[in-house]
Amino acid sequence: MEKIRVSVVGASGYTGGELLRLLLFHPNVEVKQVTSESYTGKFVHKIHPNLRKSTQMKFVSATELEPCDLLFLCLPHNSSQNKIDQYKALAPKIIDLSADFRIKDAAEYEKWYGHKHSRPELLNEFIYGIPELHREEMKTANYISSAGCNATASILGLYPLYKAGLVEEDRTVIEVKAGSSEGGNKVNEGSHHPERSGVVRSYMPTKHRHTAEMLQELSFGKKIQVHFSATAIDMVRGLLATCHVFLKNDLQEKDIWKVYRDAYGNEPFIRIVKENDGIYRYPEPKLLSGTNFCDIGFKKDDFSNRLVVVSAIDNLMKGAAGQALQAFNIMYGFDERTGLEFPGLHPI
Amino acid sequence: MNADLSATAECPVCGAQIQLAADAVQGELIECSDCGTELEIISVNPPQVKEAPQEEEDWGE
Numbered sequence: 158m159e160k161i162r163v164s165v166v167g168a169s170g171y172t173g174g175e176l177l178r179l180l181l182f183h184p185n186v187e188v189k190q191v192t193s194e195s196y197t198g199k200f201v202h203k204i205h206p207n208l209r210k211s212t213q214m215k216f217v218s219a220t221e222l223e224p225c226d227l228l229f230l231c232l233p234h235n236s237s238q239n240k241i242d243q244y245k246a247l248a249p250k251i252i253d254l255s256a257d258f259r260i261k262d263a264a265e266y267e268k269w270y271g272h273k274h275s276r277p278e279l280l281n282e283f284i285y286g287i288p289e290l291h292r293e294e295m296k297t298a299n300y301i302s303s304a305g306c307n308a309t310a311s312i313l314g315l316y317p318l319y320k321a322g323l324v325e326e327d328r329t330v331i332e333v334k335a336g337s338s339e340g341g342n343k344v345n346e347g348s349h350h351p352e353r354s355g356v357v358r359s360y361m362p363t364k365h366r367h368t369a370e371m372l373q374e375l376s377f378g379k380k381i382q383v384h385f386s387a388t389a390i391d392m393v394r395g396l397l398a399t400c401h402v403f404l405k406n407d408l409q410e411k412d413i414w415k416v417y418r419d420a421y422g423n424e425p426f427i428r429i430v431k432e433n434d435g436i437y438r439y440p441e442p443k444l445l446s447g448t449n450f451c452d453i454g455f456k457k458d459d460f461s462n463r464l465v466v467v468s469a470i471d472n473l474m475k476g477a478a479g480q481a482l483q484a485f486n487i488m489y490g491f492d493e494r495t496g497l498e499f500p501g502l503h504p505i
Numbered sequence: 506m507n508a509d510l511s512a513t514a515e516c517p518v519c520g521a522q523i524q525l526a527a528d529a530v531q532g533e534l535i536e537c538s539d540c541g542t543e544l545e546i547i548s549v550n551p552p553q554v555k556e557a558p559q560e561e562e563d564w565g566e
Contacts, residue, residue: 411517414521414539418521431519432540432541433518433559434543
């Protein structure tokens with residue numbers, strides 16, 4: 158079978174590097190070009206040393222991009238929307254890993270991102286990129302916008318409950334503990350090792366932009382509220398979302414099991430992790446490093462109607478590159494697991 | 506293969522359907538593959554299981 162020719166725009170960042178790690182070993186993909194304005198002419202492995210001997214490619218400038226079958230855009234937010242016509246002219250299909258086309262409502266985009274969207278008429282051309290929610294639309298899609306990492310873990314954790322109308326719509330509280338790679342590879346004073354090491358830094362107690370995605374994907378036509386906070390912890394990869402919801406009815410844990418089993422029983426990358434004994438009773442991000450899994454667990458409070466849902470992913474994988482490749486596989490009719498089979502490491 | 510699997514019981518903790526082996530016997534301990542709960546087979550025909558008693562672990566709470 159002829160391979161799909163893809164190029165990665167903005168391939169020198171962590172997300173671009175992770176995507177390249179996957180694409181180089183995908184049996185149905187030929188990586189045609191990878192771009193970086195900062196490292197034009199440099200070997201890819203100079204920036205992504207894990208790819209040494211996996212490729213001899215060098216970064217090119219985006220101005221040198223040639224037509225291909227699909228473009229992955231791994232650019233900083235507010236970049237792709239300003240050059241989208243140029244990218245559309247180069248490839249009939251695009252998967253954008255930035256936040257630019259995630260929010261369908263231009264007013265909501267402006268509210269959360271603090272500026273007007275430059276191409277609001279295109280927002281509905283992009284399918285929101287969580288495969289478990291939009292698989293059927295992806296099969297015929299030309300444009301996909303991958304979801305934010307915190308949003309992915311939170312939405313996947315709560316989606317079955319909201320879809321079934323089981324939780325109070327205005328009382329959801331989510332706390333995410335996040336690793337440092339969420340912040341990208343640009344340094345700042347706060348990322349300096351003596352400052353960053355060992356922190357439990359409450360960096361976004363309110364108004365995190367990913368909240369907009371949660372509201373969009375969990376509302377099901379109703380007005381909902383999601384109260385989201387994010388805390389940076391001493392971890393490179395991974396995030397853990399602890400979600401507190403309040404059940405409308407007196408459901409037992411066995412009932413909740415059924416809800417999740419019905420929603421995700423056939424999903425290749427979602428696992429329900431909830432055991433009464435052992436070391437890893439609930440989802441643990443470190444076990445997911447390099448994998449495309451989203452592990453979800455839950456516990457009903459014996460003394461109230463609160464249900465705690467715990468969801469873990471590797472932010473660079475299921476929260477970015479892995480999710481994008483899963484969407485790519487769906488777009489082209491490949492087995493969704495192709496290139497994403499890595500089961501993780503233990504111990505790690 | 507599943508040739509030696511004969512009957513199905515429901516896990517009382519998570520509701521998973523658990524297939525009992527053809528040679529399963531009353532009193533045997535098995536584990537639910539979904540929730541990991543240790544279960545005791547209390548009847549083979551009809552197939553029934555219950556949560557096996559566990560020692561409490563001290564997690565420093």
